[in-house]
Amino acid sequence: MKNFLIALFYVLMATYGFGQEVQLFDKESSSIPEDNLLSIAIDDQGNKWIGSAQSGLLVFDGKSYTTFPDIKGDFFTPIFKDSKGNMWVPFSALGDIDVLARYDGSRWWWYKAEDIGPYNILVHDICEGKDGTLYFAGPEGFLVMLKENKWELLELPEKDMVALSVDVSDDGIIALGFGRPDCGLLLYENGKWESFSEKKSPLVINVVRALKFTGDGSLIVGYGGGFGDGGFSVMKGKKWTHYNKSNSGISDHMVRDIEFDGQNYWMATNNGLVKFDGKKVSSVFFREGMFKNVINEIAIEDGTLWIATNFGLVKYIP
Numbered sequence: 001m002k003n004f005l006i007a008l009f010y011v012l013m014a015t016y017g018f019g020q021e022v023q024l025f026d027k028e029s030s031s032i033p034e035d036n037l038l039s040i041a042i043d044d045q046g047n048k049w050i051g052s053a054q055s056g057l058l059v060f061d062g063k064s065y066t067t068f069p070d071i072k073g074d075f076f077t078p079i080f081k082d083s084k085g086n087m088w089v090p091f092s093a094l095g096d097i098d099v100l101a102r103y104d105g106s107r108w109w110w111y112k113a114e115d116i117g118p119y120n121i122l123v124h125d126i127c128e129g130k131d132g133t134l135y136f137a138g139p140e141g142f143l144v145m146l147k148e149n150k151w152e153l154l155e156l157p158e159k160d161m162v163a164l165s166v167d168v169s170d171d172g173i174i175a176l177g178f179g180r181p182d183c184g185l186l187l188y189e190n191g192k193w194e195s196f197s198e199k200k201s202p203l204v205i206n207v208v209r210a211l212k213f214t215g216d217g218s219l220i221v222g223y224g225g226g227f228g229d230g231g232f233s234v235m236k237g238k239k240w241t242h243y244n245k246s247n248s249g250i251s252d253h254m255v256r257d258i259e260f261d262g263q264n265y266w267m268a269t270n271n272g273l274v275k276f277d278g279k280k281v282s283s284v285f286f287r288e289g290m291f292k293n294v295i296n297e298i299a300i301e302d303g304t305l306w307i308a309t310n311f312g313l314v315k316y317i318p
Contacts, residue, residue: 036053039308051078088134209224273307
């Protein structure tokens with residue numbers, strides 16, 4: 001049965017992924033403890049750090065999976081590697097205490113809300129600026145920043161705002177995504193906030209799940225679904241270009257993650273992996289059937305995509 005499933009996977013990949021190299025690590029084909037994977041990041045040694053739905057934090061060295069006995073809880077997502085090699089892991093510890101943990105290569109450091117300042121330290125997204133400042137999106141009413149080993153808080157326009165996504169441009173513009181009736185996107189530049197909503201701007205819907213600044217300063221805005229809309233937009237200055245099912249090859253309107261491999265942007269959706277080269281959109285499917293290709297997060301290593309899905313870990317070489 002195992003050999004049949006693996007063979008079927010490769011047949012489907014040849015059909016839907018245009019014959020590129022792919023490998024699936026699931027409970028049938030590997031020693032991974034579960035298939036429902038939420039997040040992934042790669043450390044400086046090439047180990048894959050994986051947040052699972054029920055098995056905690058997994059570290060995959062290419063052959064086997066290990067865990068950290070002291071790191072127990074739920075919702076290990078997102079996982080982020082900073083430019084100094086630290087691995088950042090937010091999660092809900094046993095007892096429902098939200099924790100932001102950092103692994104420096106030899107030991108863990110734990111940060112709770114009282115260590116940083118906000119009432120809630122639940123983190124939804126992490127990014128790093130060109131100057132090394134780390135940005136943690138999620139805490140209610142604030143953007144948490146770590147700059148030169150000091151925690152700083154940037155107050156949001158309203159106290160009840162909880163950010164879903166964050167990115168920062170090379171020139172320091174901060175973008176925050178939300179899921180509010182009155183605001184889906186905030187930009188912070190020169191000490192001022194600019195708000196975008198579907199009623200008062202070209203924003204398609206007021207749920208922004210993923211953000212990515214490009215090299216030319218454009219901003220890719222990934223939406224959280226939508227009935228007939230969603231997908232993603234590219235904002236370049238005052239010009240907006242929208243991509244959805246009706247005008248492009250995008251396979252789903254939910255965009256959870258956007259990563260760049262040096263040439264193409266890759267997006268995690270509810271129905272397959274999406275490739276965007278700046279003009280054309282195409283999709284890659286790994287399995288056949290409805291709701292069979294849920295992609296949660298992507299990490300890129302020397303052109304190879306490592307993909308956390310709800311059916312296992314996928315290694316994909318385009």
